[in-house]
Amino acid sequence: MNGKKYKLYPLKLNHLFTRAYRKGKSYGSSTMVLYVLSGRDRDRTLLGITVSKKRGKAVVRNRVKRHLREAYRYYLPNLKNGKLIVIVAKQPAVDADFTVIRDELGYLLGKATLLEDSK
RNA sequence: CCACCACUCCAGACAGUCGCGCGGAUGCGGGCAACCGCAAAAGUGAGGAAAGUCCGGGCUCCGCAGAGCAGGAUAACAGAUAACGUCUGCCGAAGGUGACUUCAGGGCCAGUGCAACAGAGAGAUACCGCCGCGUUUUUCGCGGUAAGGGUGGAAAGGCGAGGUAAGAGCUCACCGGCGUGCAGGAGACUGCACGGCCAUGUAAACCCUAUCCGGAGCAACACCCACCGAAGCGUUUUAAGCUUGCUCGGCAGCUUCACGGGUGGCAAAGAGGCGUGCGGCGACGUACGUCCAAGAUAGAUGACUGUCCAAUACAGAACCCGGCUUACAGAAGUGAUGGGCAA
RNA sequence: GCGGGUGUAGUUCAAUGGUAGAAUUCCAGCCUUCCAAGCUGGCCGUGCGGGUCCGAUUCCCGUCACCCGCU
Numbered sequence: 001m002n003g004k005k006y007k008l009y010p011l012k013l014n015h016l017f018t019r020a021y022r023k024g025k026s027y028g029s030s031t032m033v034l035y036v037l038s039g040r041d042r043d044r045t046l047l048g049i050t051v052s053k054k055r056g057k058a059v060v061r062n063r064v065k066r067h068l069r070e071a072y073r074y075y076l077p078n079l080k081n082g083k084l085i086v087i088v089a090k091q092p093a094v095d096a097d098f099t100v101i102r103d104e105l106g107y108l109l110g111k112a113t114l115l116e117d118s119k
Numbered sequence: 120c121c122a123c124c125a126c127u128c129c130a131g132a133c134a135g136u137c138g139c140g141c142g143g144a145u146g147c148g149g150g151c152a153a154c155c156g157c158a159a160a161a162g163u164g165a166g167g168a169a170a171g172u173c174c175g176g177g178c179u180c181c182g183c184a185g186a187g188c189a190g191g192a193u194a195a196c197a198g199a200u201a202a203c204g205u206c207u208g209c210c211g212a213a214g215g216u217g218a219c220u221u222c223a224g225g226g227c228c229a230g231u232g233c234a235a236c237a238g239a240g241a242g243a244u245a246c247c248g249c250c251g252c253g254u255u256u257u258u259c260g261c262g263g264u265a266a267g268g269g270u271g272g273a274a275a276g277g278c279g280a281g282g283u284a285a286g287a288g289c290u291c292a293c294c295g296g297c298g299u300g301c302a303g304g305a306g307a308c309u310g311c312a313c314g315g316c317c318a319u320g321u322a323a324a325c326c327c328u329a330u331c332c333g334g335a336g337c338a339a340c341a342c343c344c345a346c347c348g349a350a351g352c353g354u355u356u357u358a359a360g361c362u363u364g365c366u367c368g369g370c371a372g373c374u375u376c377a378c379g380g381g382u383g384g385c386a387a388a389g390a391g392g393c394g395u396g397c398g399g400c401g402a403c404g405u406a407c408g409u410c411c412a413a414g415a416u417a418g419a420u421g422a423c424u425g426u427c428c429a430a431u432a433c434a435g436a437a438c439c440c441g442g443c444u445u446a447c448a449g450a451a452g453u454g455a456u457g458g459g460c461a462a
Numbered sequence: 463g464c465g466g467g468u469g470u471a472g473u474u475c476a477a478u479g480g481u482a483g484a485a486u487u488c489c490a491g492c493c494u495u496c497c498a499a500g501c502u503g504g505c506c507g508u509g510c511g512g513g514u515c516c517g518a519u520u521c522c523c524g525u526c527a528c529c530c531g532c533u
Contacts, residue, residue, distance in 0.1 A: 008139090010417080017417095048417085057170090059434050066139090066421045073138065074422085098422065 008073060011048030011084060020048070020086040027111050029104045031093040032068070035086040036112050045079055047072055048086040055094055064089045071102040078115045085114075 011017070024037035049068050051061040068087050093101060109115050 050417095057434075062419095062435065063421085070138075070422050102422090 008069065008076065009044045009046050011046035011086065016046070016084060017048055017050070017086060020084050024084065024086070025112065027108045029108055031090055031096050031101055031104050032108070033088045033090065034105075034108045034112060035084075035088070036114065037084040038082060045081050045083045045085060048084075050086060050088045052089075055089060055091060060094055064093050067093075067096075067098050067101050068105070070098070071105045074102055075106060075109055075115065079109070080114050080116055083114060 011020075020035040020037045024035035027034040027036070047069075049065050051064050053061070055061060055064065068089065072085075072087070087105075106115075
């Protein structure tokens with residue numbers, strides 16, 4: 001961590017979500033789908049998380065969102081800047097263990113070449 | 120000890136590292152302005168159901184809710200409450216050996232409707248049968264009858280006696296229902312006496328009776344900065360629009376399309392919790408003392424490690440309260456009931 | 463968050479409180495050299511749990527699922 005703070009910037013605007021779905025490259029695994037697009041801001045990478053109401057009730061959706069956010073935070077120090085990332089949770093993510101979600105997210109981020117020199 | 124009943128309470132704890140929302144001492148920067156951005160110390164951060172949105176309020180606006188009709192809700196009685204469809208007590212009914220539990224529990228003796236099929240007949244009857252008379256070999260015809268058979272969820276109030284050709288509330292006793300009177304009770308109701316009458320079921324069928332209800336909802340609404348668009352109707356009687364579904368009455372604006380941002384509302388404090396005293400069978404009221412810090416706006420609680428533990432179920436605040444209903448792993452406690460054993 | 467609506471056969475729809483029906487699908491048979499079409503027959507049920515009623519798709523309560531409108 002070497003003392004430096006890495007802040008998580010949320011992606012909130014609807015049109016950015018729509019653009020990520022339409023124009024972004026997608027990478028899938030069993031628990032989630034990753035949409036990646038180059039953003040306008042060079043210094044920040046924005047993260048949006050989507051958990052559909054079909055996945056469960058409020059408690060379930062919140063838990064999935066927290067797991068995804070925490071997993072994202074785990075890779076944050078090695079992440080490239082200037083991207084838009086949208087993570088869509090799939091049904092198996094509801095019952096998945098956190099370590100599984102973390103490993104799959106790492107696999108997808110590597111596949112999308114978003115990680116700088118992996119330590 | 121076993122079984123069962125009622126009620127109360129908890130909803131994993133502690134430590135460490137990283138992370139999130141609110142908060143902003145303080146510092147830096149931006150904007151014409153409202154204000155915004157960045158860093159950040161202290162402090163602080165979901166529930167008993169936060170849920171379903173089924174009721175009742177607060178609050179806000181429309182508006183002046185003014186009249187009538189329609190419509191909706193509730194339903195023994197008395198109380199509690201801001202209010203309620205909630206709660207308490209009590210009456211009645213049903214269940215349980217019992218502690219106790221459950222009940223949409225007003226009115227078909229106001230009126231109307233419906234009761235399929237079966238059955239002779241569903242508030243109106245005679246199929247079989249019984250009895251009498253005529254005929255007479257049986258049979259058949261006429262009359263009487265509702266005790267018996269059969270059908271049905273329900274069949275002329277039930278049962279016994281008298282009575283009769285056979286029978287029948289035809290008469291009588293008891294019971295049930297209704298009415299009147301008297302007594303008790305705050306009342307529902309209970310008890311007793313007398314009396315006409317027998318009156319099927321269904322009001323979660325229409326309906327009647329009593330009581331209550333203006334409409335919309337924080338995406339309400341107010342303010343600030345920017346923008347000040349288009350079309351249609353109306354301001355003239357009508358028509359159209361809004362006001363409640365309709366009529367009268369009222370309003371001067373209304374409808375459709377297009378369309379930025381921020382602040383307040385909104386959060387530490389109220390019909391608040393706990394304790395004690397007093398009043399009340401109780402719901403609850405009252406006096407005193409004491410306690411209280413979520414406030415997001417794509418929406419904050421997670422990850423890892425260790426210890427303890429019987430174990431973590433149902434589940435995430437979105438203007439705020441009082442209830443109801445539904446979901447739920449378990450843990451703890453209090454009181455009562457029935458049975459067994461021992462003293 | 464608020465307001466409103468709908469659940470009937472695999473599908474699209476009916477049904478005054480009185481045996482849940484039609485079309486289509488599917489299956490079997492007939493017809494045909496075979497297939498299609500046609501003809502005949504059959505299978506398939508009221509979202510779920512209670513209540514009222516003699517009897518509930520229908521009436522009442524609860525619950526679940528789905529859909530629509532309002533930023």
